[in-house]
Amino acid sequence: MALLASSTGFPLSSVGNARKRPTLKILNTPCTGKNEQLAWIDDDRVPVQESRMKAAQFTQFAAPLEIVTIPTPSPPPNGVVIEVKAAGVCRSDWHAWQGHDPDIKSLPHVLGHEFSGTIAALGDGVTGWNLGERVTAPFACGCGSCRQCNCGHTQVCPDQYQPGVTGPGAFAEFVAIPGAATNLVRLPEAVGFSSAAALGCRFATAYRALAHPDQAALQPGERVAVFGCGGVGLSAVMIAAALGAEVTAIDIRDSALESARNLGATATRRFDEIEDLRADVTVDALGKTETCLAALNALEPRGRHVQVGLMLGADSKPQIPMGTIIARELKIIGSHGMGAAAYPDLLSRIAEGSLAPEKLIANLISLVQLPDTLRNLGSFQTDPGLTVIDRFATA
Ligand SMILES: [Zn+2]
Ligand SMILES: [Zn+2]
Numbered sequence: 001m002a003l004l005a006s007s008t009g010f011p012l013s014s015v016g017n018a019r020k021r022p023t024l025k026i027l028n029t030p031c032t033g034k035n036e037q038l039a040w041i042d043d044d045r046v047p048v049q050e051s052r053m054k055a056a057q058f059t060q061f062a063a064p065l066e067i068v069t070i071p072t073p074s075p076p077p078n079g080v081v082i083e084v085k086a087a088g089v090c091r092s093d094w095h096a097w098q099g100h101d102p103d104i105k106s107l108p109h110v111l112g113h114e115f116s117g118t119i120a121a122l123g124d125g126v127t128g129w130n131l132g133e134r135v136t137a138p139f140a141c142g143c144g145s146c147r148q149c150n151c152g153h154t155q156v157c158p159d160q161y162q163p164g165v166t167g168p169g170a171f172a173e174f175v176a177i178p179g180a181a182t183n184l185v186r187l188p189e190a191v192g193f194s195s196a197a198a199l200g201c202r203f204a205t206a207y208r209a210l211a212h213p214d215q216a217a218l219q220p221g222e223r224v225a226v227f228g229c230g231g232v233g234l235s236a237v238m239i240a241a242a243l244g245a246e247v248t249a250i251d252i253r254d255s256a257l258e259s260a261r262n263l264g265a266t267a268t269r270r271f272d273e274i275e276d277l278r279a280d281v282t283v284d285a286l287g288k289t290e291t292c293l294a295a296l297n298a299l300e301p302r303g304r305h306v307q308v309g310l311m312l313g314a315d316s317k318p319q320i321p322m323g324t325i326i327a328r329e330l331k332i333i334g335s336h337g338m339g340a341a342a343y344p345d346l347l348s349r350i351a352e353g354s355l356a357p358e359k360l361i362a363n364l365i366s367l368v369q370l371p372d373t374l375r376n377l378g379s380f381q382t383d384p385g386l387t388v389i390d391r392f393a394t395a
Contacts, residue, residue, distance in 0.1 A: 055172030061099030075123035086197035088114030112169030114200030144182035154339035209335035220244030228286030
């Protein structure tokens, strides 16, 4: 493993200076899981200093997030530690915080699954990646060795790792990511950290859901109805418009519908005014029983429905009208993110300017503002658009 200089407690090293790279060691009681002292030592095995970082964590579900100082993670074998430069705040974080995600097995916990940054430490066995490289990673990281991963479908790897869910996330100064060869995505210079952070969950998922041949395979001129104009919904609106579709956006908030029009929707409807709505492709970007069923009902024969919004809690088992699905030969497509292998196509569209995820960013905040921001996400009264943390060490 190796380490890059940082202003946040890491000792100094330099990119490309392998001889001087320090190494992270657990100094005591590693078996207890408590009171571990992580320290960086240089090549002469001289302790440098304990490495610690700021993070936002909660100790009980739904209890307020606290800004704490905790040990910096060490890179797993074949993985990396990323110095987080930007992290998106997502409704999935709110659900996880509320205890709706059974994959969070232990507390305290650090959320955050949408991020970008620079490589700060390389685990043993990593090749082809350098300290300081600008990177992101999907929210669902593949194991790298199963059948799905071998086909590039790491987003549905049965043994996937999700930072911020199955492990510590990116609402911190540093985050560890396994499987660099499988999961790291190199960022073009033209794609900023905040834009890249917005891709990890919502934008990338919406892009693959609409554009990929295995998913909706949206064609120019088709009619798309997007239900819910939060982060993923507005992403879907922008992407569908860029792909040449005729987009109708549906929400209950006038401000969200206005945002949708600004991002390319040709029509907008309030959710209680959709009786005559018809579409070739529908997207439930909210993940509620009502929106899922309304989206299915709006489909033309042989239409495709993409379920992107997570169906959690009371909405986890909607009564799907299978009679209608059969009679109209409808397709229901689940979409669960986008593997690292599919990112270059999306990133090239962003770099050339045909897609602009940064337009979806409504708020840039600091880590200390996160507890209030996350609490407000539960009200559904927040501004449409994305909130991105772009300051971690200071207010
Ligand atoms: Zn796998
Ligand atoms: Zn997310």
